Amino acid sequence: MNWLDQDWLQTQPPIVQQTVGYAQQGLELARDWLVSPAAWSQFALIVLAWLAAAFLTRRLRPAIARLLTPAPGQNTALARARRMILTVLPLLLPLLAYVIAAVGEGVITSVFGSGAVIAFGKRVFLFLAIRAFARDVLTDPMLRLLGKFVLIPVGAIYALGLLDEVTAWLRGTVVPLGDLSFDLLWLIQFVVAGGVIFWLGRWSNDQTGEFIKKQQEMRPATRQLAEKAAEIAIFGAAFLILMNIMGVSLTSLAVLGGAIGVGLGFGLQKIASNFISGVILLLEGQATVGDYVELDGGEAGTIVRMTARAAILETFDGRWIVVPNEDFIVTRVVNYSDAGSANRYEAPFSVSYDTDINTVPGIIEQAVSALPFVLQDPEGPDCELRGFGDSGVDFCCEFWVNGIDDGRNKYTSQVLFAIWNALRDNGIEIPYPHRVVEIRGAAPTGTA
CATH class of the missing domain: 2.30.30.60 (SH3 type barrels.)
Incomplete structure (x- = not known):
């Protein structure tokens, strides 16, 4: 078939010529299939395979869901595995169609000696499975992104039978980057492999962190240090695995390592200092x-x-x-x-000089001891005489509590209320400042 002006086609860029060539091949293939009994038989088998798969899926899916759904509240390893299997049920229909078509392919090939149409149908079923996997099974945002922009396009190219051609074109397209160069296929493989490996690293790190947090016999600082060490080890191993898979020699990173070292010595020294200080804090457990x-x-x-x-x-x-x-x-x-340790606080107050100050400590200590949050160990409330002020006698009540008087816990405020009430109930006056004004000489007299 030659439905374009060849002279015009020769003047177009190579990519246009190649696209037109593929289109011509596709049209010729479609024309051959339309007039071929073998092709029509294979089309019929593809439709029957899909209908049979839909019928079986409608019967099998509810039964599989009932069989695998764990009881509410179960969180064992087996229950999590059963829930994971349930998430791939959307793949049942296209995969069953693929299997049925593969079984029928052998019969068709033996009868007609060709199975090109049914092979195309199998690739379409596989593409539908890939699309369902990326759309319905993947839940992590990063994996969904890879599925949408990498997995589905690759599946579509494979279904059209152009995977080898596209792969060759990507491998032949080299991107220069200074002294380095790489082809587009390597870049895509690097992005996909890096995304998957570091997602696995993050998942492993989350699982390891949850396990470490459950080890209550470890000190909090030790648990945090273990979490940080596990995180560094996991992502360091992920980086080395990625470099090995992509064929990047670690010796070639020596220049980059030297540049990072210089950066740490100048612009990143504060970050490095804070990082090392954090490790010291976790090791010593002082905070x-x-x-x-x-x-x-x-x-x-x-x-x-x-x-x-x-x-x-x-x-x-x-x-x-x-x-x-x-x-x-x-x-x-x-x-x-x-928050569970004992801390000591003070509540200062004053009484009038007319008070028998020998009775004050017993009254105050008894009132403060009655408060439910005041501890008797390591020491009960202790009311001490602190001095003789301008307006009254100064006392202070020391008391111990569990926790911090930080604003949430109004320990000192409640103790002062108890002191006020105890002094009032015993008729003890809390003084306020008095000033005596002395006027020397005769008082001035008014004139009419």
Whole structure:
């Protein structure tokens, strides 16, 4: 068939000429199939294979779902495996059609000596399975992206029988990059292999992290250090595996490693310092998640998260403060320990000079001891005389509690309320400032 002006075609770019050639071959193939009894028989077999697969899927899918669906609340390894198998049920219809068509292909080939049409149908069924896999089975955003833009196009090219031609064209298209060069096929393989390997690395890291967090016998700092070490090991191994698969020699990365070293020495020295400080903190355990700390700069709060670069403090009013790990090493840090430790606080007050101060300690200690959050161990409430002020006698009640008086827990405020009520119930006056004004000389008299 020659339905284009050959002179015009010779003036077009090679890609246009190649596309027109493929189109001509496709039209000739379609014409041959339309007038061939063998082709019509194979078309009929493809339709029958799809109808039979649809009938079997309608019968088998509910039964398989009932058989594999675990009981509600089960989270064993077997239950998770059964749920994973249920996610691939959308592939049942195209795969059954593919199998039935493959069985019929042998019969058709033995009768007519050709099975080109049914082979095309099998590739179409496989493409439908690939599309269902990318659309209905993959749930991770990155894998769905690879499925949409890589897996489905490759399946479509394979279904059309052009995979070898497209592969050869990609391999022949070289992209120069300075002293380096690579072909488009290598780039696509690198993106796909890298995406899959690092997705597996992230999944492995999540599973490892969950396992480590369940080891309650380990100290929190040790668990965090183990999580960071596992993360570095997993992604380091993923990087080495990717380089090995893609045939990249690790010795060729020496120049890149040297450049990174120079960058760490200059622009990235703070990042490197914070990273090393974070490792030291995790090893020594001087500050870990759950500790209430106060830094020299005034930052105070509970450590809710420790990253490779910084620690995140949560203040009593819900704000998060990001503190570089280096600050925990080079500055003074007050650590009030974890939320379950005992801490001592003071509640100052004053009484009038008319009070019998010998009775005050017993009254106050008894009132404060009655509060449910006040501890008797390591020491019960202790009311001490602190001095003689301008307006009254100064006392202070020391008490121990579990946790931090950080704004959420109004320990000191409740103790002061108890002191006020105890003094009022015992008729003890809390003084307020008095000033005596002395006027020397005769008082001035008014004139009419």
